Amino acid sequence: MSANGTWNVTVQTPMGAQSGTISVTIEGSAFSGAFTSPMMGTLPVENGQIDGDQLTWTMAMTSPMPMKLDGEATVSGDTMTGKVKAGVFGSMALSGTRA
Template structure:
């Protein structure tokens, strides 16, 4: 099953739960592109890689402060489970459900 799709996600951050829509586009060559769009704006996926059902990526956050985020997640059916590493803030749990 493809990992591609849009997922309704919640990330547990120091500022509380942040809801977003994480969009994954499978580029067909072991990489993916997409974005994570939430209340604080949208971040483009960079260096997106697909290994089976495991995803790794980076994003450059600008709000509320500039920071490079490193993400990893596993897609199991319609469920996405992973974390986003936010430098000094550490890893933040991220979960999502694929939109139908």
């Protein structure tokens, strides 16, 4: 199953549910893309890796505060589930569907 494409995602943050999109372009065992949301703007995917149906990546958030985000997700058909680790805020659930 290919994770290529755009995904509508929601992350359950301490500030409430934050919705946006994540784009995924697979390049061998790596992927590039970006997360875009009204609150955080566009965050490029860094270190995107894919292993079967598992995606892992990092992003450098600058707003509302600077922070490194570590993401991981499992793709199953047209759904994505996982989590985003945000420093001292811990892990936050991520869910999504193919756009």
